[in-house]
Amino acid sequence: MEKVKSIYVLLLAVFIISCRSETESKKTTIESKTDTINKVNQHIYKNISDTTIDIRNRVFEFGSTTHLDECRFYFECDCCSGEFIFKPDYTFYYIDYCMSDLSVTRGTYHINNNYVYLSADSIRVQELYNWEQESDTSAIEYILSDSIIKPYxxxxxxxxxxxNIKLIDMEDPAFVALSSDKNQDSILTILKKKGIIKRFVY
Incomplete structure (x- = not known):
């Protein structure tokens, strides 16, 4: 009987130690994730300039930090890049490229203490490649469509x-945008010729 009790006590001790180890492991994992987030936020806040940085009338290329080499992008994928256009009248265009297709949303923005806040409208305009043209040469090359989306x-x-000027998403620090030398009027002219801009007039 004493031997059975000893075995029972030993098993109970092993179980308690195992539970403690698992709890401590989870705690360590959570603390590690928290430390990573804090380090990213500290990096963001540390690099914000005390002097107001003007982003109006600028074009920014956006992407992921996985395609970022120091302060320059290198894009080696088909659907991982796009552009922000910040107009002087505090409207913006968000252009997302994916191979031969593009998607555009528009909204307003304001700047405060070197943070930019974007509020998008509920319309999204897409230019999609018409695959029917592959078999019917009389078909149009691209199709325009617009849809109602949830404002973001x-x-x-x-x-x-x-x-350069860098923008870092406060919710997803891996999503960044870098200023470019592209002329926003040239880009907007192309969008107008495609009939995209007028679809935002309502």
Whole structure:
């Protein structure tokens, strides 16, 4: 009987130690994730300039930090890039490219203490390649469509990155945008010729 009790006590001790180890492991994992998030946020706040950075009348290329080499993008995928256009009148265009297709949304923005706040409208315009043209040469090359989407909001921290300006998404720090030398009027002219801009007039 004493031997059975000893075995029971031993098994109970092993079970308790195992539970403690699992709890401590989960705690360590949570603390590790929290530390990572805090380090990212500290990096963002540390690099925000004390001087107001003007992003109006600029074009920004956006993508992921996985395609970022220091302060420059290198894109090696078909659907991982796009552009923000910040007009002087505080409207913006968000252009998302995917192979031969593109998707555009529009909204307004405001800047406060080197943070930019974006509020998108509920319309999305898409230009999609017409695959029927592959078999019917008389078919149009692209099809325009618009749809109603749920309005979205985004917040970016603004800071310098070498000679560029970098925007970092406050909810997803892996999503960033870098200023470019592209002319926004040229891009908007192309969108107008495609008939995309007028679809936002309502």
């Amino acid at each position: 909001k985004m917040q970016f921290a603004i800071h310098k990155c070498e000679s």
